[in-house]
Amino acid sequence: MEDITKSYGTLLVLGGISLVVERDTILAVMGPSACGKTTLLSLLAGLQTPDAGEICGLSGKSISYVFQEPRLLDWLTAEENIALVLEDLFPPAEVCRRVEEQLEGMGLLAYRRFYPRRLSGGQRQRVAIARALAYPSRLLLMDEPFKSLDLGLKLDLIARFLASWQAAPRTVVCVTHEVKEALLLADKVVVLTRKPAVVKAVYPVPVPREERRADTLALLALEREITAALLREEEREEPSPLPA
Template identity: 60%
Template sequence: MNQFEFTLSGITKSYGSLQVLAGLSLTVKTNSIVALLGPSGCGKTTLLSIIAGLKKPDQGQVTGVDNKPISYLFQEPRLLDWLTVAENLAFVLKDHIPRSELTGRINYYLEQMAIAAYRDAYPRKLSGGQQQRVAIARALAYPSRLLLMDEPFKSLDLSLKWALMTRFLQLWAADPRTVVFVTHDPKEALLLADEVYVLSPKPTVVKSHHVINLPRPERKPTALPLLQLEQRISADLIGEEETLTGYPRPSSP
């Protein structure tokens, strides 16, 4: 089994006078799925970029990621319009997969994401949901041990979101890898992740950490343990001192 545990220690990042990350620390275990939840603008995407090595922290360090293959799944599909669906996958795989295995690997992941019928189509001919299926197939087909996902299900309607999340988990179970994903949706985090880190508003630190012990086959949106954990996570996100309207709770007489 490929080991890929890594640690963020005291990560600090500013843009000019704006401090975004303020000494953030967390550990991601091998082949686990970790969700990062936090308010808009708290630096979740910046944190993914630091993990991927696309940005450098001002202070702190990331240990355990150097020279490891990483794939990145964005909120937008980011497909190359001048290449067909199959060619989009081949473009990222050609230097990492033996030529004799390339077509079989592409076909497998397109079939698993129920998009194989469109392998010769160009992205502009596909719906948004179909494009995202291709993007997920491309990210999973790449032989990485770490997958970073930046709200890949956000723009999808509810039924398609659950369908793609289910298919994603099936593929992950067949070929486990370490996953870190950003989401605004506690339900999404609870259905997918092994652990959830709730981040504070900026300057951002880890506000709370939750381990999800319920086996995935038992995870339903209505499962009582998940509903209870969702309440705790939601309280962390909005702050116990605030109501859902954003105003402070009235003090007791």
């Protein structure tokens, strides 16, 4: 995949965003609540089209998407939910291998034959992540994938996710609310402004991924900086509709 340049201005939500995501890197997108982060992902996924501007380097590329909710089919078991999106692409043996690999990666192998209603919220979300990873996409979109998980499990899943990603790197755009999470995952963190959102700042993460811990010193400084930027943005007055 070539580098993607995107710029668009949808009337209300996104006020002209331009950014570049390098191939096979992880970009974390942060910003105030309801600033249009999800809209950004759904534009990338091709579920909506921008009013203006262009998304380059994505046409025809396969995409997987971890939505804010798991979006599993209640009538299929965990493994069937994952197999569903693979069956058209691979022979049965390969489907089976991929399903097992990702369920294993998410620590869910014991629950493979469970229907979603019998899984906990966190387990369902992990099935959704496993589905997105099992699908052979060039671009992986994630909308707060580790939300509503307790801290220990969250760190565990982030580690599992990174292991799986490193085994088969692909381009990832991940929306998140938590600076720590962004700093563990990303090569680059983008902070958006309030609605209508534009790019406020881009922070490359200077520490190699293997050396990152929740308490790495260089990260703490960056964490403070990004948090401050986010807070400033949250507290900024809503721009008045008419310039004074």
